[in-house]
Amino acid sequence: MRIRFHFRWIPLVVMLLLVALGISLAQWQQRRANEKVARAARLEAGNLAAPLVLTAAPLLAADAQAIEFRRVTVTGHFVPAWTVYLDNRPYKGQAGFHVLTPFQIDGSRMHVLVAQGWLPRNNVERTRIPAYSTPSGSVTIAGIARLNAGHVMELGTALPLAPQAIVQNADIAQLAHASGLALQPLIFEQTVDVGQAAAPATSALPVRDWPAPDLGADKHRGYAFQWYALALMAFLFFVFTGFRRANKQP
Template identity: 50%
Template sequence: MRSFRFRPIPFAATLALVVLGVALGNWQGRRAAEKLAVAHKLAAMSAMAPLELAPSADGASLAYRRVKLTGQFVAGWPVALNNRPLDGRAGVVLVMPFRLEGSALHVLVARGWLPRNQADVNQLPPFATPPGTLTIEGVVKPTLGHLMQLGEPAPLKPGAIVQNIDAGAFAAASGLQVAPYFVEQTGDSGDGLARNWPAPALGVEKHQGYQFQWYALAVMAALFFIVTGFRRGTDPDQ
């Protein structure tokens, strides 16, 4: 015969683990819900017609908004973001300033992906830049991502291949007036660049996984207390 023996100290420890597991599981669930809401907002924004980007536009309020830019590329200031593979191929992302028509403001545009220059990895691969005034489409981004920087970053100069890029640093190096945001070009301007931009990594699945783990900890702690509380015999002091 089995009887249950209540033990105050193990019960207190179990109760603490259950409360902790449920609380942290709920928190991870809220984080997942918040990021799902962001994902739905981004999907809704991507379905909206592109907005004409004005020089006075607030980049923070336009984050992830589809926009149209009219102006011209500054062909003398191309730079590239290194270590940006695409479909298993090594390559770079070409970034160039785009001067908005009727303004001195420049927007750093991620034009697209290029395969690495096999002849000289320290040189930009060949690419074409449409001349004159044109209208392009893209998505406003607060950053173009950030990769771990090993050692000193390469100095910003025309044709530089760098790991990361900052709008303020680019403005200081180029002497151009640069907006504090970026645009990932999506429309085709006849240059042959690849533009398979990855979707923003929101980490919803990570939070859902952590939520399951914390709930599982709470359940296992409760089950362990119950199972180990039963023992053979009718004498609870045995």
């Protein structure tokens, strides 16, 4: 008995499109997994390396990427007049804000944007910011270098940045443009203060339990496997139905 194959152009085109789509998306997920693996390696290396001292020398974007996740120290003073609050930053199930404040590096006009920590939202009056302590005068602070403060979904048009504004998202370039301050191209997630006087009893320090970067490489590998499986199923379905139609014909 001769086995025949029933060839049709439309199923072939559909199969090729599905195979191309599946392989393309699988490779994209694989690249995402590789990025997460590289990020985990950089994070581990940054934790093991000695802290860097951030100076007023302007950093290029490539320099900032090279020191992301490194422990960093910097000396200078806060510029609280241009503090902004990032909304929709929950912590342990409670709504709140991340406090972003420019920090002027000693002996220069260069600044770095410091994420001081997390503050809870007032459930009665949403725009009321709890009292907290920002040190005055020259201090040395330590933290982790990050390229951005994270991004949350934002509906509608973003409000322009202004001093003490509550916004959904803010990046370094936006804040530099709005404030006129020279800013290094990185965010400083503050962890501890060095040489700071005790905070007043009536104010609270922001919570500095920063979320770890998303390192779920296995999740992307799983997605890649699913897309490769889709491409294989499309090919096998085309071959199976071609043989089945051909051999069912009299």
